[in-house]
Amino acid sequence: MLRVVRQQGTVTAAAEALHLTPSAVSHHLRELARELKVPLLEPHGRRVRLTPAGRLLIEHADALLARWEEAQAELESYRAGMTGPLRIAGFTTAISGLIAPAAGWLRHSHPGLLVQVRECDTEQSMDLLVAGEVDLAVVEPIEGGPPPDDARFEQSPLLEEPYVMLVPGGHRLAGAVSVRLEDAAAEDWIVADADTCDHAQRVRMLCAAAGFSPRIVHAATHWSAVWSLVGNGLGVSLIPRLAEGPAGQAVARVPVAGENMPTRRILSCMRRGSRRNPLISLGIGALEEAVRHHQSLDDWPRSAA
Known part of the structure; x- marks a missing residue:
């Protein structure tokens, strides 16, 4: 419980992660502190954090849990x-x-x-x-x-997963053996929504390293939506090689080459x-x-x- 409280920052969030009530978590941690005769938690704004004694206990707990996992693996x-x-x-x-x-x-x-x-x-x-x-x-x-x-x-x-350029099926780059990011500098770009992942930020950083700022026109929540937008000729995108989209869309995945080939x-x-x-x-x-x-x-x- 103490390890999860450290990770979550509040007793309430830790209780939710552990599928327990906040009062049960608080009770057990108070009993642990009483048994060890040291305070384990202290207020930190609206959250809580471990005391130095609590951090020391966690270090030993991590080592003990690793040994326990080894024992379970042996058995x-x-x-x-x-x-x-x-x-x-x-x-x-x-x-x-x-x-x-x-x-x-x-x-x-x-x-x-x-x-x-x-x-x-x-x-x-x-x-x-x-x-x-x-x-x-x-x-x-x-x-x-x-x-x-x-x-x-x-x-x-x-x-090390490469990124590939996703372009409409009839696009000038669709038949290329490989492309460089700067080959699509003048295109409209499509990215995954910033609320779902860091794709938009990653695209901006990679394009900046290639010497241009992408003109991002469309954002979508799922890769399938990005796929459909590209397939309907609304722009290009940079996607992880493992990403898949709906069947029947006229798109082409083209490997990206260059000195700093983008990977994940x-x-x-x-x-x-x-x-x-x-x-x-x-x-x-x-x-x-x-x-x-x-x-x-x-x-x-x-x-x-």
């Missing part, structure tokens, strides 16, 4: 056969491009393994890992997210100490197989031109 290896559940969380394009194919392969190769998939953004995936509600997550680095050496998690690179880093993430759990190892292996499959496709960019 799991003695189980006969592979049974579930294996709970995997990830953001939208990670599910469509990596998690869903991986879950499908596991279903056929290990019929006794129950794979449960949950769509959520990276921040929520981390919260679910901390709360023990998922076992494995596919995430991307985010501002304010946990650093690589965070004691709670083990984060490993899974994929995708990570696997689990609670520290749990990697040796055979079910999680199976999940990681299936995700890596999905990565290899995508990288073998003809329209996957190989290198900067």
